[in-house]
Amino acid sequence: GQNIDQPTEMTATEGAIVQINCTYQTSGFNGLFWYQQHAGEAPTFLSYNVLDGLEEKGRFSSFLSRSKGYSYLLLKELQMKDSASYLCAVRETSSSASKIIFGSGTRLSIRP
Amino acid sequence: EAGVTQFPSHSVIEKGQTVTLRCDPISGHDNLYWYRRVMGKEIKFLLHFVKESKQDESGMPNNRFLAERTGGTYSTLKVQPAELEDSGVYFCASTQTGGVSTDTQYFGPGTRLTVL
Numbered sequence: 001g002q003n004i005d006q007p008t009e010m011t012a013t014e015g016a017i018v019q020i021n022c023t024y025q026t027s028g029f030n031g032l033f034w035y036q037q038h039a040g041e042a043p044t045f046l047s048y049n050v051l052d053g054l055e056e057k058g059r060f061s062s063f064l065s066r067s068k069g070y071s072y073l074l075l076k077e078l079q080m081k082d083s084a085s086y087l088c089a090v091r092e093t094s095s096s097a098s099k100i101i102f103g104s105g106t107r108l109s110i111r112p
Numbered sequence: 113e114a115g116v117t118q119f120p121s122h123s124v125i126e127k128g129q130t131v132t133l134r135c136d137p138i139s140g141h142d143n144l145y146w147y148r149r150v151m152g153k154e155i156k157f158l159l160h161f162v163k164e165s166k167q168d169e170s171g172m173p174n175n176r177f178l179a180e181r182t183g184g185t186y187s188t189l190k191v192q193p194a195e196l197e198d199s200g201v202y203f204c205a206s207t208q209t210g211g212v213s214t215d216t217q218y219f220g221p222g223t224r225l226t227v228l
Contacts, residue, residue, distance in 0.1 A: 042219040
């Protein structure tokens with residue numbers, strides 16, 4: 001079956017570092033996405049991993065281990081505007097290769 | 113470049129009524145997706161168009177939902193008749209290609225549907 005797990009809520013302090021974990025079990029795997037979603041807005045793309053390892057993009061990094069079905073999103077030098085929901089999503093392997101399965105999202109709150 | 117747009121942003125209807133949601137993908141994007149997020153749940157895939165053809169509609173909940181994309185440009189999602197459990201946010205996303213590429217899906221702002 002399909003299952004993507006991530007913590008429901010996290011809190012962190014401005015200027016600090018936070019790691020949001022995601023574990024997945026899907027019938028196929030063709031890449032993992034992280035999206036950021038502010039309340040009432042569209043999910044916006046943050047990162048994409050299809051091979052094992054760390055992808056760094058400015059203050060945000062994403063890690064993938066396919067053998068463990070595990071990913072994390074690392075946010076550094078946290079800013080108040082980083083308060084948002086972070087969605088882990090897996091693209092399944094199928095005839096229509098772009099079908100994406102989403103986790104429930106992690107609501108991150110940044111405190112001063 | 114304009115992003116994915118959706119109309120309306122909000123819709124409040126009564127049970128049994130009909131509602132039509134519209135999505136305009138990014139110009140030139142052949143692939144269009146519909147998703148839905150019900151309160152407290154994860155975003156769930158509904159269907160995928162490649163141009164005007166339905167590539168995958170495995171996520172459509174039942175036959176009260178009808179999606180079209182005549183001409184391969186904008187798409188509509190009609191719910192008829194609407195039920196209480198249809199309430200949620202309906203997102204549309206588009207990509208230029210839809211194969212095994214790494215193309216990112218660009219999301220629209222969503223339509224918040226409330227069925228009373």
